[in-house]
Amino acid sequence: MLKLNQIHYAYGQTASLVDINLTIDAGEFVAFMGPNGSGKSTLFKLINGLIEPTSGYFEFKTQRVDHAFLKSATLNTQLHQSIGFVFQNSDVQLFNETVLAELTFGPQQMGLSNTEVQQRVHDCLQLLHIEHLADRVPYQLSGGEKKLVAIACVLTMNPEVIVLDEPFNGLSTAYQTLISQVLLALHQAGKTILIASHQFEQVKQIAQRVVVFNEHHQIDFDLPLQTILKSPAKVTQLQTL
Numbered sequence: 001m002l003k004l005n006q007i008h009y010a011y012g013q014t015a016s017l018v019d020i021n022l023t024i025d026a027g028e029f030v031a032f033m034g035p036n037g038s039g040k041s042t043l044f045k046l047i048n049g050l051i052e053p054t055s056g057y058f059e060f061k062t063q064r065v066d067h068a069f070l071k072s073a074t075l076n077t078q079l080h081q082s083i084g085f086v087f088q089n090s091d092v093q094l095f096n097e098t099v100l101a102e103l104t105f106g107p108q109q110m111g112l113s114n115t116e117v118q119q120r121v122h123d124c125l126q127l128l129h130i131e132h133l134a135d136r137v138p139y140q141l142s143g144g145e146k147k148l149v150a151i152a153c154v155l156t157m158n159p160e161v162i163v164l165d166e167p168f169n170g171l172s173t174a175y176q177t178l179i180s181q182v183l184l185a186l187h188q189a190g191k192t193i194l195i196a197s198h199q200f201e202q203v204k205q206i207a208q209r210v211v212v213f214n215e216h217h218q219i220d221f222d223l224p225l226q227t228i229l230k231s232p233a234k235v236t237q238l239q240t241l
C-alpha cells in the first residue's frame with residue numbers, strides 16, 4: 001500500500017532521512033521508534049504529502065506521490081482523505097469554535113450528505129468517548145481531550161491509513177490506555193496504522209512491526225514485534241530511547 005524507495009530528505013543542509021526503503025501493506029500496524037531528531041516526524045510529513053523527498057520516491061497504492069501529484073488539487077485531496085494524519089501537537093489541528101463543528105468540518109468538506117455527516121460525527125464522538133465534549137471550545141480542552149478530538153476529526157473522514165505522531169506524549173496512563181484501545185479497535189476494523197512513539201510499554205501492546213531509526217536518520221532495524229520481544233538487548237534499547 002505504501003512504498004518508500006531510497007528516500008533521502010534534507011532541510012537545507014540538515015539531513016533528516018537517509019536511504020529509507022520501506023514497504024507497508026494494507027492492514028499493518030507499524031510503530032516507528034528512534035532517538036529524538038532521528039527523522040520519524042519527517043517521514044510522516046512525507047507520507048502525508050506535506051513535503052517531497054530530496055531524492056528517491058514514495059508510492060501510495062502504486063501511484064507515485066511526486067511533484068506533479070502534489071500539484072494536483074484533486075489527487076492531493078484524495079491522498080488526504082485516504083491517509084489521515086494526527087499531528088504531534090493537537091493545537092495545530094483544531095481551529096473551530098466547538099468540538100462538534102471541528103468534527104463536522106472534514107466530512108462536510110468531502111461533500112457528504114447532512115445525514116451521513118451527522119452519522120459519522122456521532123459514531124466518532126462515541127468511539128472516542130467524547131460525547132460530553134461536543135459543545136466545548138477545543139482550544140480550552142486538556143491535552144488528552146484535545147488528542148481524542150484530533151483523532152476523532154481524522155476518523156470522521158474514514159481514511160484507510162491513520163498516521164499518528166507521538167499519540168501518547170504528555171498523556172496520563174488512563175488516556176494512553178484509551179487511545180491504545182481505540183487504535184486496536186481501528187486496526188481490527190481493517191485500518192492500516194502507523195504511529196511514532198518513544199513509549200515501548202504502549203507500543204508493545206499494540207504494534208505488529210517496529211521500525212527503528214538511528215541517530216544518522218537511517219533505519220537501524222525493521223522487525224516484527226514478536227522477534228524484538230525475544231531479544232533482551234533490543235527490548236532494552238527500545239525501553240531507553
Ligand SMILES: Nc1ncnc2c1ncn2[C@@H]1O[C@H](COP(=O)(O)OP(=O)(O)OP(=O)(O)O)[C@@H](O)[C@H]1O
Nearest residue numbers: 011014015016034035036037038039040041042043
Ligand atoms: N522545519 C525544520 N527545519 C530544519 N530542520 C528540521 C525541521 N524539522 C526537523 N528538522 C531536523 O530534522 C531532523 C529530524 O527531525 P524529526 O522531527 O523528523 O525527528 P523525530 O525523530 O520526529 O524527533 P522527535 O522524536 O524528537 O519528535 C532533526 O535533526 C531536526 O532538527
